[in-house]
Amino acid sequence: MTEKDDLRHKGMRKKLADGLKVKGIRNPDVLEAIRKVPRHLFMESSFIHFAYKDQAFPIGAGQTISQPYTVAFQTELLEVEKNDKVLEVGTGSGYQAAVLLEMGAKVFTIERQKELFLKVQSFLPEIGYHPACFFGDGYKGLPGFAPFDKILVTAGASSIPPELKEQLKIGGRMVIPVGHENHQEMLVVERISEEEYKTKKHGGFVFVPLLKGTVN
Numbered sequence: 001m002t003e004k005d006d007l008r009h010k011g012m013r014k015k016l017a018d019g020l021k022v023k024g025i026r027n028p029d030v031l032e033a034i035r036k037v038p039r040h041l042f043m044e045s046s047f048i049h050f051a052y053k054d055q056a057f058p059i060g061a062g063q064t065i066s067q068p069y070t071v072a073f074q075t076e077l078l079e080v081e082k083n084d085k086v087l088e089v090g091t092g093s094g095y096q097a098a099v100l101l102e103m104g105a106k107v108f109t110i111e112r113q114k115e116l117f118l119k120v121q122s123f124l125p126e127i128g129y130h131p132a133c134f135f136g137d138g139y140k141g142l143p144g145f146a147p148f149d150k151i152l153v154t155a156g157a158s159s160i161p162p163e164l165k166e167q168l169k170i171g172g173r174m175v176i177p178v179g180h181e182n183h184q185e186m187l188v189v190e191r192i193s194e195e196e197y198k199t200k201k202h203g204g205f206v207f208v209p210l211l212k213g214t215v216n
Helices: 007-022 028-036 045-050 068-078 095-102 114-126 162-166
Strands: 057-060 063-065 085-089 106-111 132-135 148-153 168-180 183-191 197-205
Touching: 007 028, 007 068, 028 068, 028 095, 045 057, 057 114, 068 095, 068 148, 068 168, 068 183, 068 197, 085 095, 095 106, 095 114, 106 114, 114 132, 162 168
Parallel strands: 085 106, 085 148, 106 132, 148 168
Antiparallel strands: 057 063, 168 183, 183 197
16 A cells, blocks of 8 residues: 555545535535545555545445545535544544544544454554544444544444434434435434434435444
8 A cells, every 4th residue: 555645646636525516515624624635545556546536445344435425425414513522433444534533523433343443543543643443333332432422324224223322412413324225315313302313314325234243
């Protein structure tokens, strides 16, 4: 993997962000984060030339690095503010965590695949990103660090995990794709009070499934 990030890469990122704006991403902080995070460093060398295309690509362990539009769309829905305490469920390549960190969030990220967890835990600090990384079952979240201002789920769940809802602070917001294997609805769940939640749909997507348990 190359550790180089040159002017050509920066130009490609600007072009990518401009394309996302055309596709409807409006939040300037999200677009700026996309312009800053060196996505090519998160990919296997054989895919580096595809790094700034608006496509998902495999990263190993049966997972993908999400399409930039999807990352930007979920991040925009999350309404991240500086110093927000954000739980990310499904670390994957670490790219989404880096985008959240660029926006000034305090990121707690959990991954069920040991191989990906170990890779990201060592890789992200090397390129200047320092989330709190955890190996564990994303369905259970991180109750010891709750409540969270925001929760972002980066895999398709069959239903909204009750443990994650409980880890949202009142006034908090969760973005989660929910549905079947080949189609999920992007949901925004807002916690109104101790017992009350409001859910809104934001269109159809396809994610790898959110699975229970861990893989060593």
